[in-house]
Amino acid sequence: MEDWFKVKKVADKTWAIHDKTQVACYLVEGEEKAILIDTCWGLANLAELVQSITSLPVKVVITHGHPDHVCGAFQFSDLYISNEDKGLLNAFYNKQTRRQLIENRFKDQLSADFSEEKWINAELGNVSTIKEGDVFELGKRDLKVIAVPGHTPGSICLLDGENELLFSGDSVQTAPVLMHLDTSLQLSTYFDSLVHVCSFEEEYDRILPGHGETPLDKAVLYELIDGVSEILEGNVSGILEQTFFGEGLVCKFNETSIIYNENQL
Template identity: 25%
Template sequence: MSLPVAERWFETKRLDATTTLLLEPHVHILEQANMFLIEGRDRDVILDSGMGVAPLRPVLDALRADPAKPLAHVASHAHIDHIGGVHEFGERLIHPAEADDMAEPKGIRSLRSADFAPETRQMFLDAGYPPLWELLIDAVPWEGYDPDAYLLQGAPATGLLEEGDAVDLGDRVFEVLHLPGHSPGGIGLWEAETGVLFSGDAIYDGPLIPVEPAVYARTLRRLRDLPVSIVHGGHDPSFGRDRLRAIVDACLPKLEAAPG
């Protein structure tokens, strides 16, 4: 399959003075995860790193006000679309429940959709996602790029983040929330002072994927009660508190009716 060369691999959008959204627009919407660069006084954080199709670190350093400042990779969870670039960073943080999966990724590691099990493909269709392409990308980052040479490369955690821990940037402090249900070690970053929540795949404004329905329902009830001002999810556009409650209220009856 011959694919065009993308004009640029990463799309960036400044959300506020210290937060930049990065996307891979040529990745299938199912695996097109949000990456958030959060710049602080003393250190910066990149929350998730996409698929790892093209190098991310040089793009981040070009965006940062001070590329010499420490930069930590925080993984909201260890799925392929969130840890693709984790090996590019010296400081790598994740919940202990998924540290092994980040160190040695399991499951889908290639760009071939045929590697997805039939029941997994059906789960995505049932959730509302469009059918997968033969390849998970519709362009390549440079001439001569071989999609079949891609292999998700993990990296061991250098630190662990659990419920109640703090991610301290110097002038901003985020509390770690353990938000399982989509994955066992899913986490969010919560800044109570501003009401800003980076929620990973626990909640976003698109088709949600509950792997453990009963556990996921508890997570969504918890999120519904948070006094958020804005939610930056792992996929799709950011949203406010009213939309958060609407998403939860629409999803909970399905989860509560699900077996198990």
């Protein structure tokens, strides 16, 4: 487990947990409860690691339904995800899909004691849906749901106003924001979502993303807004490249970048 995860305290009672693939999830404690934001791939015992950090009851909130954020969810009993991404979550608990993920992505990276069959046949616990404005009360610490459709239809951010933190999933990050996927919405929808997140800017100073460096200054959000605006206005365009996730137009800004589809503006 120590070989698979790296834990970094990023704020008071807040830990970033990066797995071996550089996907991040976050453990957030209040006085009475804790929240785990996303679950990485689930290829090691994340639940045991979480229990070694906190003795509080833990609920899991998923920022969006992609496999690198949901495939470890089976290790926990209480899960929350937007209704729009619940179908994606379920799709990645299809046994054939999970078998293909292991074969195509991780076959040569798994530890000797990892059980492929247990992972492939994993089943989800109780799944509840969440929406814009819902609040998780942890005991003198609240996390508020902000809807940010774009990367996926049901992507969310979580706002911790008391500690001025924004947990942004894959919607705001320095790693490329993938907007050329089958699950991606129009680039204009993503732009509107970024502007919506910006409307809460007085309540956070740092952004904690699902990939790449963490925490980030909120200036990266303004950069993404400006860059996507330039694309939509036709002032800049990306360079067509073949990426791991298929062909897309890659547009690099300063610290951030985006990959999009010209047919989904």
